[in-house]
Amino acid sequence: MNKAKVLLEALPYIQKFHNKIFVIKYGGHAMIDENAKNYTAQDIVLLKYVGIKPVIVHGGGPEINRAMEKFGKKPEFIHGLRVTDEETLNIVEMVLTGKINGEIVSRIFKFGGKAVGLSGKSGRIILAKKKRKFIEKDGKKVEVDLGRVGETVEINTELLDILINNNYIPVISPIGIDEKGDAYNLNADTVAGDIASALKAEKLILITDVDGIMEDINDPSTVYKKLTVSDVKRLLKEGKIKGGMIPKVECAIKALESGGVKSVHIINGKIPHALLVEIFTEEGIGTMITKK
Ligand SMILES: Nc1ncnc2c1ncn2[C@@H]1O[C@H](COP(=O)(O)OP(=O)(O)O)[C@@H](O)[C@H]1O
Ligand SMILES: CC(=O)N[C@@H](CCC(=O)OP(=O)(O)O)C(=O)O
Known part of the structure; x- marks a missing residue:
């Protein structure tokens, strides 16, 4: 395709999304190598340059697993949530806030963006409480103790508004804090959704390691380009x-x-510049979900 044509195709989207907030959840499975990490950071910087306001929420599940193993601890999950004792919480904070967060900030800086690294504790962005989790056992609902796993009580946007309005790109780790000042480990997807709602974001973009939602999980050619909420509810039921x-x-x-x-x-963070293709082209590259 003609290079100018490619750029021109982006123009209506650049106009449409000017000054809009996009919350981008950068999942641990998408942080696979230097190339993939660079593409994502470059795309985020480009979004900022064309007038979009990106807010990044990151995960880092696979790296937490590796760190836990180094400390001789076995990662355990219940319904996708990491069972988090005190020691695990320290490892989670060390890896997410202490390592991955700073790496994303540096990479954005490398490509010309101004990012600010934060945990959800900073400025009490994520007010959290202990999550109560119930599972089905022998046909009965029983409560399981996930330890220091939290859920959002409230998102405080004050600090984020200041940063966004001053042209910074906030980069947030999914650690919350409760009224007493105790820290909690939250699922990064859930946090991204809560922050997107609180900021009244135009888009929530989840970067992972698969091409989108697939009809058949083993066949990438069955990726859905567009789904509505009711389609997604049906796929969940099925x-x-x-x-x-x-x-x-x-x-x-x-x-x-x-x-x-x-x-x-x-979208799939392993595909070069998936973020740009999804946002600035008609056909996109992953799955887009809308209300109707
Ligand atoms: N219908 C589906 N379409 C695509 N992926 C699916 C589907 N059902 C389950 N998955 C799984 O969801 C995974 C993505 O979630 P996860 O591993 O938690 O990613 P991340 O670390 O990026 O948050 C995929 O790797 C895939 O195995
Ligand atoms: C409670 C809980 O499970 N928290 C997650 C937080 C990181 C995360 O969500 O990372 P990904 O997006 O890479 O999976 C965890 O400990 O793994």
Whole structure:
């Protein structure tokens, strides 16, 4: 394709999204190598340069697993949530806030962007409380103790508004704080959805390691380009959406139905510049979910 044509195709989208907030959740599975990390950071910087306001929420599940193993601890998950004892919480904060957050900030800086690294504790962005989790056992609902796993009580946008309005790119780790000042480990997808709703974001973009939501999880050619909330609810009921994709679509539904977010996108961070292709082309590259 003619290079100028490619750029011109982006023009209506650049106009449409000027000054709009995009919350981008950068998942641990998408942070695979230097190239993939560079593409994502470059795309975020370009979004900022064309007048979009990106806000980054990151995960880092695989790196937390590796760190836990180094400390002789075995990662354990219940319905996709990491069982988090005190020692694990320290490892989670060390890896997410202490390492990955700073790396993303540096990489954005390397490509010309001004990012500010924060945990959800900073400025009390994520007011959290302990999450109570119930599972089905022998046909009965029983409570399981996930330790220091939290859920959002409230997102405080004050600090984020200041940063966004002064042209910074906030980069947030999914650690919350409760009224007493205790820290909690939260699922990064859920946090991204909550922050997107609180900021009244135009888009919530989830960067992961699969091409989008697939009809058949083993066949990438079955990726859905566009889905509505009711399509997603049907796929959930049919058991076609599993594992780590469940919290993603749950937060997508919540952000679209009650958060005022216009669209949620699930894209593959391993594809070069997937973010730009999804946002600035008609056909996109991943799955776009809308309310109707
Ligand atoms: N219908 C589906 N379409 C695509 N992926 C699916 C589907 N159902 C389950 N998945 C799984 O969800 C995973 C993405 O979630 P997860 O591993 O938690 O990613 P991340 O670390 O990026 O948050 C995929 O790798 C895939 O195995
Ligand atoms: C409670 C809980 O499970 N928290 C997650 C936080 C990181 C995360 O969500 O990372 P990904 O997006 O890379 O999966 C965890 O400890 O792994």
